[in-house]
Amino acid sequence: MKTVVDNQQMKSPTPRVSRKKVQIKPAGIILHIVLFIGALLFAGPFIWMALSSLKSFEQIFAVPPVWIPDPFVWENFTNSLAAMPFGKAYFNSFYISAIVVFCQLLTCSMAAYAFAKIKFPGSNVLFIGFLATMMVPMQVTLIPLYIIMDAIGWVNTHLSIIVPNALFNAFGVFLLRQFIMGIPKEMEEAAVVDGANPLFIFFKVILPLIKPALSAFGIFSFIGIWNNFIQPLTFLSDQDLFTVPLMLSTFKGLYVTDWPLMMAGATISVVPILIVYIFAQRQIIEGIALTGVKG
Missing domain, CATH: 1.10.3720.10 (MetI-like)
Structure with missing residues (x-):
């Protein structure tokens, strides 16, 4: 009797762990892209202010605009x-x-x-x-x-x-x-x-x-x-x-x-x-x- 039970347990299939596939919806991707662009637009003036605080007077009015100060003028803060x-x-x-x-x-x-x-x-x-x-x-x-x-x-x-x-x-x-x-x-x-x-x-x-x-x-x-x-x-x-x-x-x-x-x-x-x-x-x-x- 014990041998029969052991055989049934060996033949029983092992439970499979169900894995849900993550579905990437195009609408969600578009939404995140729009939000990211909007965040950049809103943060743009602040980023420009922070970078301009490290520029010289000539770099602020340079044409074309200078985004990264070269050199960094840390003396502006003091x-x-x-x-x-x-x-x-x-x-x-x-x-x-x-x-x-x-x-x-x-x-x-x-x-x-x-x-x-x-x-x-x-x-x-x-x-x-x-x-x-x-x-x-x-x-x-x-x-x-x-x-x-x-x-x-x-x-x-x-x-x-x-x-x-x-x-x-x-x-x-x-x-x-x-x-x-x-x-x-x-x-x-x-x-x-x-x-x-x-x-x-x-x-x-x-x-x-x-x-x-x-x-x-x-x-x-x-x-x-x-x-x-x-x-x-x-x-x-x-x-x-x-x-x-x-x-x-x-x-x-x-x-x-x-x-x-x-x-x-x-x-x-x-x-x-x-x-x-x-x-x-x-x-x-x-x-x-x-x-x-x-x-």
């Missing part, structure tokens, strides 16, 4: 930092951006929680009014804002840049509201049963759950404030108060512009933004994706 007080400008941009981002995260999240979870008369009308402000260009409100800042004595101070941006951001309210609306109501009801008030629910229940959206909005806010040019140009006149974008504009003269130094300074100015994006791109994608799904 000369650009020494020509203008960029250290002070970097400090101004960093601390202004940090304060504005912190305040916007707090005020926008509180307003978003109110619009999403707290029912009060006129909430929908007020929220639509918030969204309507996104359609008004900043240039339209710049002159009235300047008159207000001048009346309270904030012109030529950093308060004229910090306070208006820190107190109001319609995009942030909209983004965070969409995320908060996706939080189950049962979590708030459980906290209310335990005796929690709305302030406790906001800080202990809501905020920990919206960290991805807060991270995404904080990064967008930092990039926007760091690159802000027209408000510092309008309100600031003392060079010690200049931010990095405004300091870069000083390289442009009435008749001559020192393009190598400007390109070097511009390349240095985008380093913080690149660092933020490289380390936080996961939070950006996750925050936007979850906001779109749960909204």
